[in-house]
Amino acid sequence: MFVERRPPSLETSSLLQERPPSYHSTDDVNSLASPTYSEREPDPTPVNQFSKADKCWILAGLWSGVLLGAFDGTVVATLLTPIGSEFNASNQSSYIGTSYLLSVCCFTPLYGRLADILGRKGAMLLALSLFGSGTIFCGMAQSMNALIAARAVAGMGGGGVMTVSSITVTDFIPLYEHSYQSSEKTHTYLAALFSKGNNEDYTKAWRICLGGPLGGWVNDTFGWRSAFYMQAPVLLFSFVLVATKVNITLPDAVQNQTLSEKLRRIDYLGSLTLVGTVGCLLLGFSLKSTEEMRWSDPIIVGLFSASVIFAFLFVWVEKFWAPYPVMPLRLITQRTPLAVSLSNLLTSMSAFSMLYNAPLYFAAVRLNSAAVAGLHLLPHSVAISTGSVFAGWIMRRTGKLYTLTLVSSFMTIVASTLASCWNENSSAFHLWIDLIPQGFGMASFITSTLIAMIAGVLKEDMAVATGITYLFRTTGQVLGVSLSGAILQAVLLQKLKERITGAGAAELIYDIRHTAEIIPLLSAEHRKAAVESYGDALRVVFICQAAISGLGFLACLPIQESALSGPRPEEQRNDEGENGERD
Numbered sequence: 001m002f003v004e005r006r007p008p009s010l011e012t013s014s015l016l017q018e019r020p021p022s023y024h025s026t027d028d029v030n031s032l033a034s035p036t037y038s039e040r041e042p043d044p045t046p047v048n049q050f051s052k053a054d055k056c057w058i059l060a061g062l063w064s065g066v067l068l069g070a071f072d073g074t075v076v077a078t079l080l081t082p083i084g085s086e087f088n089a090s091n092q093s094s095y096i097g098t099s100y101l102l103s104v105c106c107f108t109p110l111y112g113r114l115a116d117i118l119g120r121k122g123a124m125l126l127a128l129s130l131f132g133s134g135t136i137f138c139g140m141a142q143s144m145n146a147l148i149a150a151r152a153v154a155g156m157g158g159g160g161v162m163t164v165s166s167i168t169v170t171d172f173i174p175l176y177e178h179s180y181q182s183s184e185k186t187h188t189y190l191a192a193l194f195s196k197g198n199n200e201d202y203t204k205a206w207r208i209c210l211g212g213p214l215g216g217w218v219n220d221t222f223g224w225r226s227a228f229y230m231q232a233p234v235l236l237f238s239f240v241l242v243a244t245k246v247n248i249t250l251p252d253a254v255q256n257q258t259l260s261e262k263l264r265r266i267d268y269l270g271s272l273t274l275v276g277t278v279g280c281l282l283l284g285f286s287l288k289s290t291e292e293m294r295w296s297d298p299i300i301v302g303l304f305s306a307s308v309i310f311a312f313l314f315v316w317v318e319k320f321w322a323p324y325p326v327m328p329l330r331l332i333t334q335r336t337p338l339a340v341s342l343s344n345l346l347t348s349m350s351a352f353s354m355l356y357n358a359p360l361y362f363a364a365v366r367l368n369s370a371a372v373a374g375l376h377l378l379p380h381s382v383a384i385s386t387g388s389v390f391a392g393w394i395m396r397r398t399g400k401l402y403t404l405t406l407v408s409s410f411m412t413i414v415a416s417t418l419a420s421c422w423n424e425n426s427s428a429f430h431l432w433i434d435l436i437p438q439g440f441g442m443a444s445f446i447t448s449t450l451i452a453m454i455a456g457v458l459k460e461d462m463a464v465a466t467g468i469t470y471l472f473r474t475t476g477q478v479l480g481v482s483l484s485g486a487i488l489q490a491v492l493l494q495k496l497k498e499r500i501t502g503a504g505a506a507e508l509i510y511d512i513r514h515t516a517e518i519i520p521l522l523s524a525e526h527r528k529a530a531v532e533s534y535g536d537a538l539r540v541v542f543i544c545q546a547a548i549s550g551l552g553f554l555a556c557l558p559i560q561e562s563a564l565s566g567p568r569p570e571e572q573r574n575d576e577g578e579n580g581e582r583d
Helices: 008-012 052-086 094-117 119-140 144-172 180-198 205-222 225-229 232-245 259-263 268-290 298-321 335-365 370-375 378-398 402-420 428-433 436-455 459-499 505-514 516-521 524-555 569-582
Strands: none
Touching: 052 094, 052 119, 052 144, 052 205, 052 225, 052 232, 052 335, 052 516, 094 119, 094 144, 094 259, 094 268, 094 335, 094 459, 119 144, 119 225, 119 232, 144 459, 205 225, 268 298, 268 459, 335 370, 335 402, 335 436, 335 459, 335 516, 335 524, 378 402, 378 436, 402 436, 402 524, 436 459, 459 505, 459 524, 505 516, 505 524, 516 524
């Protein structure tokens, strides 16, 4: 049963109400009881005032880091096959994405507190330093294990770049202005940024559109290591601008706290048990598939058991122990936050499974080069770039989000279903456009659900509610990459054993699973067996994606509708015209 813990009138109130500008502190959002809007005293005037030029420089520094993080994710997805082949470990290539996303999932909740402890500038510089050093170490890695570790370091900063950027922006561009139009424009634009930064966390057109094709081209021309080194100049640009321009003054209530008081607000135990829950679960599935362990193997049983224990401990810590929990259960038990969280978890699983496995289909089944495989992501990337903007435009024009959310979620089901139907007779037309509904639907979906989440809680809970959305989304990303990799390897191994027999079969199967790039070099018989086996395995993955997307659609049904407040654009223009005539 869903538990509603908000005023009854909020269900029919406007989505973006006219609220006074306020500083979005990351410290007071977890208070268990908050006064209503009418009971609170007016918020103080914002202390962070910047010139238009300084705002442009600050946004350039923050968003260049955010966009580079998104660009990095798209590039890496394209390079999994050549990286796995070079290290003779294609069966472990999914770990490259899993390690990064798992770090993002674990460290993202901590940056909200670090932004108050270190300041906005300090927290952002820490995030950029970790992300940058991890990215450079990826280019220097001499083994798959070293590369996986470097991606984990990059993930420690990648989650912080997005979180601190969004917090910093709201410090000097309030989400809610006095006028309806400026409020709605600002929030829609920020929501679009959130969606962009996360996909690939999703959208600046030039950045995502170039990610897949550019990554493939760089690999074919200079080698995959160059795809990591080429990010260094943009990282340096972002670092310098943040260090020189991001001078955010925190409120006295935050600045006057002692270091020990600030550190006590970090939910260490909650973060640790969350890592244990997700990490043990993923490692169990991964070892089962990549290392061919039995389900009854003590290691597999131990990992799954540890995941369950950590899950119970996480719930206990969040409910009874942590004064400032990373995931307040009082919010998760509410109707709209619960629906948004679960739907984001499931839909992100499907989206990242598609992102990491579609290039593999073109490389291992269609035997395309890395550049061509990446180029097939171009229509998908263009769709991502337009989906978030379209969602913001629709919500502003219609004042609704519920139908938009359902249609967007349904589009992800369509895309996975179309991909599951790919075969040797599929036309080039379908191979190019079938991924478009996935990109467009996902970008639109995460934009509308983010606003639905914010609209479903009180202002004091907006920041933590947004963090919960990211937490479920990044957890879904980790699960999507890891579980799809586990399913792929399990089915691939079974199909290869069925099709390849005789002397030397075990060694050949090992090579095909670990080095997909050798497939074009095999004899005609073995090449056909490898291509068909990869095709069968990826078809199962795409079918599972469709099923998960279907669950995501069902999960978003309870989301409550809220109408946008204020006049529609046409009405506002008419009002302005009438006012002008009266004047």
